[in-house]
Amino acid sequence: MNHGRRDTPHTPDDQGTAADSHTALRLEAVRKVYRLGDDDVVALHHADLRVGADEIVALVGPSGSGKTTLCSIAGAILSPTAGRVVVGEQDITEFGESELSRVRRESVGFVFQAVNLVPFLTARENLLVIDELGSRNRSAARARADQLLDELGLADRASNLPSQLSGGQRQRVAIGRALMNEPSLVLFDEPTSALDTQLGEKVMELIRHEMKARGTAAVIVTHDERMTHYADRVVHITDGVLAA
Amino acid sequence: MRLALQEMRRRPGRFVTATAILTLIALLLLFLGGLLDGLIGSATSAISGQTGDVITFSSTSQSSLPSSRVGGAVRSEIAGVPGVERVGGLGVTQVGARVPGRSERDLVDVALFGYELPPAGLGVPPDRAKAYADTSLRAKGVAAGGTILLGPARTPITIAGFVDGLRYGGQGTLWASPETWRVVQAANRPDAASAVDVFQAFVVRGDGSVRAAELARRIDDATRGSTSSRTTAAAADAQPGVEQQRSTFNQIIGATVGVAIVVVALFFALLIVERTALYGVLKAIGARSRTLFGGVVTQAIVVSLLASAIGALLALVAALTVPAGSIPFSLSPARVLGTVALLVLAAILGCSFSLRRVLRIDPASAIGTAS
Numbered sequence: 001m002n003h004g005r006r007d008t009p010h011t012p013d014d015q016g017t018a019a020d021s022h023t024a025l026r027l028e029a030v031r032k033v034y035r036l037g038d039d040d041v042v043a044l045h046h047a048d049l050r051v052g053a054d055e056i057v058a059l060v061g062p063s064g065s066g067k068t069t070l071c072s073i074a075g076a077i078l079s080p081t082a083g084r085v086v087v088g089e090q091d092i093t094e095f096g097e098s099e100l101s102r103v104r105r106e107s108v109g110f111v112f113q114a115v116n117l118v119p120f121l122t123a124r125e126n127l128l129v130i131d132e133l134g135s136r137n138r139s140a141a142r143a144r145a146d147q148l149l150d151e152l153g154l155a156d157r158a159s160n161l162p163s164q165l166s167g168g169q170r171q172r173v174a175i176g177r178a179l180m181n182e183p184s185l186v187l188f189d190e191p192t193s194a195l196d197t198q199l200g201e202k203v204m205e206l207i208r209h210e211m212k213a214r215g216t217a218a219v220i221v222t223h224d225e226r227m228t229h230y231a232d233r234v235v236h237i238t239d240g241v242l243a244a
Numbered sequence: 245m246r247l248a249l250q251e252m253r254r255r256p257g258r259f260v261t262a263t264a265i266l267t268l269i270a271l272l273l274l275f276l277g278g279l280l281d282g283l284i285g286s287a288t289s290a291i292s293g294q295t296g297d298v299i300t301f302s303s304t305s306q307s308s309l310p311s312s313r314v315g316g317a318v319r320s321e322i323a324g325v326p327g328v329e330r331v332g333g334l335g336v337t338q339v340g341a342r343v344p345g346r347s348e349r350d351l352v353d354v355a356l357f358g359y360e361l362p363p364a365g366l367g368v369p370p371d372r373a374k375a376y377a378d379t380s381l382r383a384k385g386v387a388a389g390g391t392i393l394l395g396p397a398r399t400p401i402t403i404a405g406f407v408d409g410l411r412y413g414g415q416g417t418l419w420a421s422p423e424t425w426r427v428v429q430a431a432n433r434p435d436a437a438s439a440v441d442v443f444q445a446f447v448v449r450g451d452g453s454v455r456a457a458e459l460a461r462r463i464d465d466a467t468r469g470s471t472s473s474r475t476t477a478a479a480a481d482a483q484p485g486v487e488q489q490r491s492t493f494n495q496i497i498g499a500t501v502g503v504a505i506v507v508v509a510l511f512f513a514l515l516i517v518e519r520t521a522l523y524g525v526l527k528a529i530g531a532r533s534r535t536l537f538g539g540v541v542t543q544a545i546v547v548s549l550l551a552s553a554i555g556a557l558l559a560l561v562a563a564l565t566v567p568a569g570s571i572p573f574s575l576s577p578a579r580v581l582g583t584v585a586l587l588v589l590a591a592i593l594g595c596s597f598s599l600r601r602v603l604r605i606d607p608a609s610a611i612g613t614a615s
């Protein structure tokens with residue numbers, strides 16, 4: 001468990017070499033092939049991507065182009081068929097199931113395309129789940145959950161169940177959950193797709209604010225070109241091939 | 245684990261069915277267990293209530309009191325065995341008793357014991373022609389200070405007081421001095437009458453230096469096989485019919501526990517199928533399989549504890565409403581605790597069939613677009 005980072009969240013080069021501390025994510029020649037019955041579906045061809053330590057990268061591409069696949073590999077949820085994946089200072093390419101689980105618990109945050117909150121927990125409890133799965137520091141986690149909910153404008157919705165929240169509020173709870181473990185990298189899979197343009201822009205603004213305030217790196221998937229100006233850099237993906 | 249408990253609190257409805265079924269199973273288990281304990285208690289508690297460590301019968305008796313005879317020679321052999329502290333004679337005669345207030349033909353079956361070492365709940369034997377009565381005889385009209393007439397000879401015995409939980413062969417018991425017992429036996433069962441130093445068994449108290457089983461072995465060695473000695477508990481179990489009763493009931497209890505395991509297994513298998521998406525998400529945000537399965541086990545334990553508690557309460561109410569003496573039912577704390585432990589074990593075993601299912605859930609299942 002990485003208590004060091006928890007205590008000093010904004011230290012620019014806590015542990016690791018100088019070169020690594022400027023990189024939140026590195027994908028090298030990553031390839032992902034899904035087996036579908038007897039067919040092979042190549043979702044990622046040869047992806048090379050480097051995301052700086054506090055950089056926000058927008059990943060833009062049409063449906064089925066491999067955006068979710070790339071995020072999932074970067075988020076230690078999927079293993080690549082070939083290539084190398086480095087998250088922060090850890091080369092996770094060869095990691096087994098339990099090590100990948102630890103990376104998800106400690107190093108990355110993930111906002112799913114389909115929000116995916118725990119339906120029987122309140123907004124606040126959905127954030128606290130992260131603590132229960134991980135380091136178990138109840139009082140620190142409570143303080144952090146309250147602070148996040150406040151920043152996300154959900155202070156008065158803390159004790160509502162997901163079913164009692166609007167789509168945008170749910171999206172914000174999911175963002176809060178992704179930030180609970182103080183990750184060095186957060187992956188947002190279409191955080192605005194379910195929202196109208198106005199609300200989408202507010203959420204993007206919020207994401208940018210939260211990332212920049214913490215110096216956290218992010219990959220934001222979107223197929224909406226209008227959202228890309230919230231990112232530092234835009235990477236396009238088409239049929240599993242990346243292009244700047 | 246917290247998550248599992250939160251789910252139970254927020255969605256109690258999901259667990260009602262399983263809890264209800266397990267409550268019925270707990271009730272059934274307690275009923276069967278209480279009946280078994282009641283039956284065995286009413287057959288043998290006069291023996292298991294002896295305060296000695298070992299009971300010595302004659303070797304040909306198969307540990308049955310009526311057919312056992314042990315005399316003064318055996319007594320001195322036992323007394324000489326290292327580790328033996330005290331030896332007390334025990335004799336019994338089963339007769340019909342005429343109880344005041346009951347009709348002349350309405351005899352109450354009793355077992356009159358003559359004892360030297362007092363069993364649990366009793367002091368030294370009462371005076372001549374007096375006896376302590378087992379409390380189960382109260383329901384038959386036996387009262388303290390009253391006199392009842394034993395056997396065809398109508399030997400009068402005055403009740404000196406009551407003692408709880410000493411029954412023999414399904415009958416209430418009377419506890420008297422060896423002399424009183426011999427008088428009753430000689431008057432009513434002249435064929436069985438025995439010499440002054442002859443008893444049916446000896447209750448042997450050890451000095452604590454050896455274990456009871458070892459003491460029993462030493463005694464039988466010392467008498468060169470003319471006796472058959474058992475620990476007090478084993479002697480009670482060796483009474484005719486006890487073993488069969490116990491094994492029959494335990495088979496039914498075992499089958500019931502089997503049903504409980506299947507119920508829990510099915511219930512949690514279904515619950516986990518329903519939760520596949522949720523577990524996928526939790527794994528994707530870093531939950532270990534072990535944490536998730538721990539939650540399942542926690543829920544199974546809570547459900548079984550809840551069911552046991554309600555079941556025990558219902559069984560207790562049932563035990564209190566059943567009129568005394570109508571059925572031999574005895575609900576001991578040990579039986580209740582044992583049943584709870586059995587049910588919790590069944591719950592853990594039952595939900596562990598779902599372990600593989602939990603392990604197999606892929607965190608990648610969370611990344612789809614389906615909500």
Ligand SMILES: Nc1ncnc2c1ncn2[C@@H]1O[C@H](COP(=O)(O)OP(=O)(O)OP(=O)(O)O)[C@@H](O)[C@H]1O
Nearest residue numbers: 034035036041043062063064065066067068069070
């Ligand atoms: N589990 C899977 N099994 C087989 N093929 C898959 C699987 N998941 C994704 N694919 C395929 O891989 C390709 C990339 O899918 P991916 O989900 O990464 O696309 P996406 O860019 O996120 O699309 P969208 O914008 O619709 O979410 C698609 O052709 C898809 O059909």
Ligand SMILES: [Mg+2]
Nearest residue numbers: 067068113189
């Ligand atoms: Mg997608």
